Amino acid sequence: MTxxxxxxxxxxxxxxxxxxxxxxxxxxxxxxxxxxxxxxxLATGVGARFVGRSSLAVVGLDAVGFDDPMEVTRWQPPVGDRAGRCDVRKLGRVVRGTAGFDVVPLTGRDGRPRTRVVWEEDIDIAPRPLTRLVGPLVALAGRLAFTATLRTMGRELSGRR
Known part of the structure; x- marks a missing residue:
C-alpha cells in the first residue's frame, strides 16, 4: 500500500x-x-457510490484512462466545532484501497471561520507489484496533486463568499 x-x-x-x-x-x-x-x-451518506473517470477526453481520447469507482463507508458531517469525516473504499481494477478527508473548523486571526481540509489515501495500483516499485513516486505525486486540487477547491469556495 502507498x-x-x-x-x-x-x-x-x-x-x-x-x-x-x-x-x-x-x-x-x-x-x-x-x-x-x-x-x-442518493449521492450522500454511507453506501453512496460514484465513479471518477480520469482520461484524456479533453483531447478526444476518453479511451485513454481509467475508472475509479468508490463507495462511501463513513459519513460524519461537521457540527459546530466538531470536525467532519468522510471515508470511501476504492473498488476499481486500477486503483484499490481507501481514501478520506477531514474538515476541521478553525477560527482565523480576524475571527472569521476557516477550515483545515486533510485528505488521506492508502492505495494499491494494479498490478499490485507495481505499487511496491513506484509507491514512493505515487505518494509524492499524490500529495502534490491533491494539495493543488484542494487549493483549487478552496479558491472556488472563497470566490462564492
Missing amino acids: RFVASVEVDAPAVDVWDLMTDWPAHGRWVPLTRVRVLTP
Whole structure:
C-alpha cells in the first residue's frame, strides 16, 4: 500500500467546505482530466457510490484512462466545532484501497471561520507489484496533486463568499 496525505486551510466555514467536498461531480472542476458521476439514487451518506473517470477526453481520447469507482463507508458531517469525516473504499481494477478527508473548523486571526481540509489515501495500483516499485513516486505525486486540487477547491469556495 502507498499512503499520502495532503492538507490545506480554506477561508470558509467547515459546513460549506463539507457541502462542496461531498458534491462528488464538483470534483471534476478541480481534479485535472477527471469527471465524476454518481451511481446511486442518493449521492450522500454511507453506501453512496460514484465513479471518477480520469482520461484524456479533453483531447478526444476518453479511451485513454481509467475508472475509479468508490463507495462511501463513513459519513460524519461537521457540527459546530466538531470536525467532519468522510471515508470511501476504492473498488476499481486500477486503483484499490481507501481514501478520506477531514474538515476541521478553525477560527482565523480576524475571527472569521476557516477550515483545515486533510485528505488521506492508502492505495494499491494494479498490478499490485507495481505499487511496491513506484509507491514512493505515487505518494509524492499524490500529495502534490491533491494539495493543488484542494487549493483549487478552496479558491472556488472563497470566490462564492
